[in-house]
Amino acid sequence: MSIAQNLLKIKSTLPENVTLVAVSKTKPIPDLMEAYDAGQRIFGENKIQEMAEKWEAMPKDIQWHMIGHVQTNKVKFMAEFVSLIHGVDSLKLVDEINKQAKKNNRIIDCFLQIHIAEEETKFGLDEKELHEILASTAFQEMKNIRIVGLMGMATFTNNQDQIKKEFTHLKTIFDSCQNLKSENCNLKSISMGMSGDYQLAIECGSTMVRIGSSIFGGRI
Numbered sequence: 522m523s524i525a526q527n528l529l530k531i532k533s534t535l536p537e538n539v540t541l542v543a544v545s546k547t548k549p550i551p552d553l554m555e556a557y558d559a560g561q562r563i564f565g566e567n568k569i570q571e572m573a574e575k576w577e578a579m580p581k582d583i584q585w586h587m588i589g590h591v592q593t594n595k596v597k598f599m600a601e602f603v604s605l606i607h608g609v610d611s612l613k614l615v616d617e618i619n620k621q622a623k624k625n626n627r628i629i630d631c632f633l634q635i636h637i638a639e640e641e642t643k644f645g646l647d648e649k650e651l652h653e654i655l656a657s658t659a660f661q662e663m664k665n666i667r668i669v670g671l672m673g674m675a676t677f678t679n680n681q682d683q684i685k686k687e688f689t690h691l692k693t694i695f696d697s698c699q700n701l702k703s704e705n706c707n708l709k710s711i712s713m714g715m716s717g718d719y720q721l722a723i724e725c726g727s728t729m730v731r732i733g734s735s736i737f738g739g740r741i
């Protein structure tokens with residue numbers, strides 16, 4: 522099947538309240554354009570440099586989502602155009618995003634990444650660290666960043682019960698934050714689910730799925 526066919530097939534199975542991020546990392550611009558021409562407007566990348574190059578070359582009505590781990594010193598290279606940053610996992614990074622957004626006269630929407638997997642290597646905050654950031658005066662005074670959701674990645678395993686447990690954990694944390702609304706914090710979305718587990722993620726409450734290989738084919 523073609524990229525356009527893959528995309529339309531997946532989209533037709535998604536509930537109305539679930540947003541599709543087409544994860545286009547490592548893929549060439551003609552592949553992205555095929556998805557664009559089939560109607561896709563949200564693309565996810567995990568390297569800032571690659572995302573910036575694609576942003577410059579492609580139509581300007583695309584919303585670019587940074588889904589990878591972000592180094593503080595690279596925020597400035599995407600602050601002008603990034604539409605949502607999924608993997609925010611420290612107050613230091615929150616602070617830098619706020620600063621760079623201000624320089625560009627914008628408000629940047631972000632998700633806080635929560636560590637739900639068993640593996641030590643995956644990035645993310647635990648529940649206590651999440652609350653510490655949201656409760657900090659430093660964060661509450663920031664005017665150019667908005668925390669609008671949570672993001673998580675399940676353990677890389679075939680064990681469906683374990684993945685389900687981890688997604689459910691993220692949903693529980695999300696629900697427990699619903700009383701925390703403020704000027705720059707309003708958790709509306711949960712970003713969880715990739716090619717292999719997005720149906721399960723949606724069953725567990727995901728509102729944003731990040732799908733790459735099922736649309737664009739495998740990566741080397």
Ligand SMILES: *Cc1c(COP(=O)(O)O)cnc(C)c1O
Pocket residue numbers: 544546567588589674714715716717731732733734735
């Ligand atoms: C690569 C990537 C995806 C997409 O993975 P697929 O298995 O190709 O769908 C989703 N989320 C993140 C954070 C990624 O890095």
